[in-house]
Amino acid sequence: xxxxxxxxxxxxxxxxxxxxxxxxxxxxxxxxxxxxxxxxxxxxxxxxxxxxxxxxxxxxxxxxxxxxxxxxxxxxxxxxxxxxxxxxxxxxxxxxxxxxxxxxxxxxxxxxxxxxxxxxxxxxxxxxxxxxxxxxxxxxxxxxxxxxxxxxxxxxxxxxxxxxxxxxxxxxxxxxxxxxx
Amino acid sequence: xxxxxxxxxxxxxxxxxxxxxxxxxxxxxxxxxxxxxxxxxxxxxxxxxxxxxxxxxxxxxxxxxxxxxxxxxxxxxxxxxxxxxxxxxxxxxxxxxxxxxxxxxxxxxxxxxxxxxxxxxxxxxxxxxxxxxxxxxxxxxxxxxxxxxxxxxxxxxxxxxxxxxxxxxxxxxxxxxxxxxxx
Numbered sequence: 001x002x003x004x005x006x007x008x009x010x011x012x013x014x015x016x017x018x019x020x021x022x023x024x025x026x027x028x029x030x031x032x033x034x035x036x037x038x039x040x041x042x043x044x045x046x047x048x049x050x051x052x053x054x055x056x057x058x059x060x061x062x063x064x065x066x067x068x069x070x071x072x073x074x075x076x077x078x079x080x081x082x083x084x085x086x087x088x089x090x091x092x093x094x095x096x097x098x099x100x101x102x103x104x105x106x107x108x109x110x111x112x113x114x115x116x117x118x119x120x121x122x123x124x125x126x127x128x129x130x131x132x133x134x135x136x137x138x139x140x141x142x143x144x145x146x147x148x149x150x151x152x153x154x155x156x157x158x159x160x161x162x163x164x165x166x167x168x169x170x171x172x173x174x175x176x177x178x179x180x181x
Numbered sequence: 182x183x184x185x186x187x188x189x190x191x192x193x194x195x196x197x198x199x200x201x202x203x204x205x206x207x208x209x210x211x212x213x214x215x216x217x218x219x220x221x222x223x224x225x226x227x228x229x230x231x232x233x234x235x236x237x238x239x240x241x242x243x244x245x246x247x248x249x250x251x252x253x254x255x256x257x258x259x260x261x262x263x264x265x266x267x268x269x270x271x272x273x274x275x276x277x278x279x280x281x282x283x284x285x286x287x288x289x290x291x292x293x294x295x296x297x298x299x300x301x302x303x304x305x306x307x308x309x310x311x312x313x314x315x316x317x318x319x320x321x322x323x324x325x326x327x328x329x330x331x332x333x334x335x336x337x338x339x340x341x342x343x344x345x346x347x348x349x350x351x352x353x354x355x356x357x358x359x360x361x362x363x364x
Contacts, residue, residue, distance in 0.1 A: 025182055038238060038302070039183065041196075042194075043197065044236045156300075159362075159363070
């Protein structure tokens with residue numbers, strides 16, 4: 001269990017894959033995700049979740065709201081590369097009624113803390129597709145710096161969208177968020 | 182979940198719990214009569230192969246059709262793609278219950294699946310074949326905007342007689358010109 005402020009992170013559970021699948025297959029939730037546009041079957045989702053436990057380059061967590069102790073989304077570090085100490089972080093809040101309350105920010109900061117302090121990462125990347133205005137505003141406000149732009153990175157809803165890439169270095173995290181000690 | 186273009190249906194991932202219902206429909210002679218290349222009846226095991234193939238998400242992109250008003254399961258719709266570089270796929274649809282025909286569900290499911298194919302799977306060309314005496318499907322495909330490109334004469338044997346298969350296609354630009362692009 002990795003504590004945040006109003007949330008905590010805990011490993012994903014294959015037995016909860018139907019909950020995750022319901023989030024990801026929801027058009028409002030997957031609007032700016034790559035997953036879910038091709039509806040995921042139960043077997044496929046379960047295989048993906050089970051696969052996370054077998055791959056040491058991926059750490060995906062369930063985000064749980066401390067109040068009421070219930071799952072509300074997913075947050076994960078993907079593409080963990082050693083010895084370069086890099087990864088990419090991703091997030092989704094599946095419980096839509098909880099959008100706009102700062103829980104995504106809470107989960108990202110908690111995921112960053114896990115990445116920098118537990119995995120010992122040096123640099124963590126996050127990207128948002130052009131058009132995802134909430135993410136494009138949120139990530140800089142967390143302290144990410146824009147590092148680039150991958151043009152026409154994905155094809156969603158009949159259009160190609162640029163990915164705006166942001167990153168944060170370990171020293172920048174510590175300066176802003178301090179140590180957990 | 183993919184909301185319907187016309188609001189009558191929505192499309193979801195295949196649910197294995199519905200495999201026997203699907204098999205019952207596809208094995209119904211009133212439904213199977215119109216298939217161009219499916220040899221039915223299917224065994225349980227054979228039916229599950231479709232579900233295994235759809236789970237892979239590589240070549241078979243089959244979805245469930247549900248009625249918007251009460252979520253009831255109506256049938257299946259989707260694509261079988263070929264070599265990815267060509268971005269082309271064969272379209273197929275089956276409305277299972279015979280008493281659900283003629284209510285516009287097939288039209289909505291077809292339009293919705295076409296938009297999904299062009300906008301999400303990134304298809305360039307969608308094509309299909311219909312039996313020459315399929316007097317429900319052929320006018321519908323024409324009306325939706327498919328172009329009739331020809332027929333292969335006496336291509337399939339159905340209930341003891343040979344039938345022509347009439348082929349239709351639609352290109353992505355034709356779909357967008359007719360139904361618009363999403364913003």
